[in-house]
Amino acid sequence: MTTTTPMTSSQLTGTDQLSGAARTPSATTGQTSRRRIRKDVLRSRIAAWTAVVVIGCFGLLPVYWLLATALSTPESTFQFPPKLIPTDLTLSNFTALAENDQLIKYLVNSMIVATITAVLSVVVATYMGYSFSKFRYRGRRSLMHMVLASQMFPQALLLVTLYAVFSSFGLLNTYTALVLSFTTFTMPLCVWMLKGIFDTIPDALLEAASIDGASRWRTLHSIVAPLAAPGMIAAGLFAFVRGWNDFIFAVTLADKEKQTLPPGLVSTYIGEFQTAWPELMAASLVVSVPVVVAFMFLQRYLVGGMTAGSVK
Numbered sequence: 001m002t003t004t005t006p007m008t009s010s011q012l013t014g015t016d017q018l019s020g021a022a023r024t025p026s027a028t029t030g031q032t033s034r035r036r037i038r039k040d041v042l043r044s045r046i047a048a049w050t051a052v053v054v055i056g057c058f059g060l061l062p063v064y065w066l067l068a069t070a071l072s073t074p075e076s077t078f079q080f081p082p083k084l085i086p087t088d089l090t091l092s093n094f095t096a097l098a099e100n101d102q103l104i105k106y107l108v109n110s111m112i113v114a115t116i117t118a119v120l121s122v123v124v125a126t127y128m129g130y131s132f133s134k135f136r137y138r139g140r141r142s143l144m145h146m147v148l149a150s151q152m153f154p155q156a157l158l159l160v161t162l163y164a165v166f167s168s169f170g171l172l173n174t175y176t177a178l179v180l181s182f183t184t185f186t187m188p189l190c191v192w193m194l195k196g197i198f199d200t201i202p203d204a205l206l207e208a209a210s211i212d213g214a215s216r217w218r219t220l221h222s223i224v225a226p227l228a229a230p231g232m233i234a235a236g237l238f239a240f241v242r243g244w245n246d247f248i249f250a251v252t253l254a255d256k257e258k259q260t261l262p263p264g265l266v267s268t269y270i271g272e273f274q275t276a277w278p279e280l281m282a283a284s285l286v287v288s289v290p291v292v293v294a295f296m297f298l299q300r301y302l303v304g305g306m307t308a309g310s311v312k
Contacts, residue, residue, distance in 0.1 A: 097283050103268060117182040241291055
């Protein structure tokens, strides 16, 4: 019969020391790895935040300079060296803008032309995009490429052609000429944008509507259009902004009574020998407000509309 001899305390201590000596290098290695990972994560975060701050300052500096110049007096605007933080602040540039009736007229013209351009672009682009997306017919791909290629023509070339056409029909110096000319460069983008959104709507949904007796028009207006509403709003916003900011078409095709804000600001504040920079900056800041407000209220539709056609 065998008997088990109990281990003495010195033997137990030696065993613990051996196991502890065996664990110590791996534990130390694990702590070193975790410490290194934490350092890498910290470095990545610092680099990311540094990039965000630098890019943010680069993007916001023109806006800050616009605001600082709009709040400065003409004397402090041209002082040298220029001050990063202006000291002589004034609101006279904004009050002068409100008292200028001609600028108010330019603002109204911009609102009318840009809004009609956005609505017209979205309406036409909805039908064209739906046709390109859901119907198969001869010449469809060629038409799609033609719409895309129209974006590649130089605007000066389009302007010469449009000027000749509008002059022949007596449409120069009218809202119609401005809206139609703006639509030439806003509609192709809207068509391709909405086509990508219509591609994401399953054909089975349209077939189910057809089986239930819905006509093609009702299917488009009652089923497809509500589903594509975020994309339509995003396309309309893009068209509105492009129409709002256009300069070359507005200054060529319209006279002083029908001109929009961009050429109106230039003709009002930029002279042959002098430029009223504080007033010009104040006016530029004010006319940017409608676009900023529109983006703020419609940004969720804008993001949804831009990404809706990215994944099919």
